[in-house]
Amino acid sequence: MTPPFEYRTVDMTDEEFAEEQAVYGGLTEALRRLNEVSLRTTMPHDVILEATRKVEELSELLSAEMIPGNFGVVVTTSGHVRGYGNTVVGMRNAIAPPLKIVQDHVKGGASSEFFLNALYEGPPGKVHGGVLALVLDQIFGEAAAAGGTPGMTGTLTLRYRQPTPLGACSAEAWVDSTAGIKTIVKGALKDAEGNVTVEAEGLFILPRWAREQLAASGETPPQYE
Ligand SMILES: CC(C)(COP(=O)(O)OP(=O)(O)OC[C@H]1O[C@@H](n2cnc3c(N)ncnc32)[C@H](O)[C@@H]1OP(=O)(O)O)[C@@H](O)C(=O)NCCC(=O)NCCSC(=O)Cc1ccccc1
Numbered sequence: 332m333t334p335p336f337e338y339r340t341v342d343m344t345d346e347e348f349a350e351e352q353a354v355y356g357g358l359t360e361a362l363r364r365l366n367e368v369s370l371r372t373t374m375p376h377d378v379i380l381e382a383t384r385k386v387e388e389l390s391e392l393l394s395a396e397m398i399p400g401n402f403g404v405v406v407t408t409s410g411h412v413r414g415y416g417n418t419v420v421g422m423r424n425a426i427a428p429p430l431k432i433v434q435d436h437v438k439g440g441a442s443s444e445f446f447l448n449a450l451y452e453g454p455p456g457k458v459h460g461g462v463l464a465l466v467l468d469q470i471f472g473e474a475a476a477a478g479g480t481p482g483m484t485g486t487l488t489l490r491y492r493q494p495t496p497l498g499a500c501s502a503e504a505w506v507d508s509t510a511g512i513k514t515i516v517k518g519a520l521k522d523a524e525g526n527v528t529v530e531a532e533g534l535f536i537l538p539r540w541a542r543e544q545l546a547a548s549g550e551t552p553p554q555y556e
Pocket of ligand 1: 485538
């Protein structure tokens with residue numbers, strides 16, 4: 332079975348990697364700020380029109396050279412994983428909050444403390460339910476991988492116990508059980524006060540194509556990050 336995606340490898344020194352992080356990371360941080368500011372600004376229309384022209388100019392400047400489509404996941408020869416396009420954690424993705432996720436390879440889990448600002452609003456003042464599913468899917472996937480049983484999300488069930496206020500949040504996920512290629516991950520998301528606002532359970536499955544690759548190569552399971 333042909334894999335639906337593959338990881339590219341690039342030759343890059345640690346110094347080049349660090350410079351890339353600083354330069355593109357700086358651009359993305361500036362864009363995240365711009366994104367929030369553009370939602371909240373109350374400046375007069377003539378200022379907004381001038382700002383719009385400047386933003387268009389920047390898009391012209393940056394689009395002179397681009398990769399053809401999505402970023403994908405690119406691994407450097409020195410072992411760094413460049414999942415820059417990831418919508419939750421991507422270093423070059425201004426849509427990503429972004430989350431810094433800590434994996435626990437001993438217990439098989441993952442956790443994160445993060446901030447969801449006004450850009451992630453659903454009900455007034457509260458986080459959109461789809462955004463909560465989005466961040467939990469990523470944390471759960473990383474928990475399964477940290478437990479040594481990576482997989483793709485087969486199912487993800489959420490129980491929204493109470494609305495999640497915009498602002499500081501935290502989430503934790505752990506491998507509850509494994510059965511062959513299937514891993515059950517459980518976890519919860521909390522608001523700034525420590526109240527559990529979402530409980531979730533996910534089933535992560537090592538895909539058939541990955542099983543076939545593993546059987547052929549004898550390697551350890553890949554990380555879908
Ligand atoms: C991989 C799979 C889910 C299963 O394919 P295959 O392996 O070819 O399936 P196969 O037919 O060989 O069945 C094997 C066993 O599994 C069972 N079973 C099968 N499906 C389901 C099910 N849905 N639910 C429940 N069970 C299911 C089936 O009955 C059988 O059980 P049995 O042995 O009889 O007891 C495939 O449908 C797929 O790719 N879906 C899209 C996934 C996707 O796009 N997810 C979102 C992107 S990931 C992401 O964003 C998160 C992330 C972030 C960071 C890091 C990591 C993750």
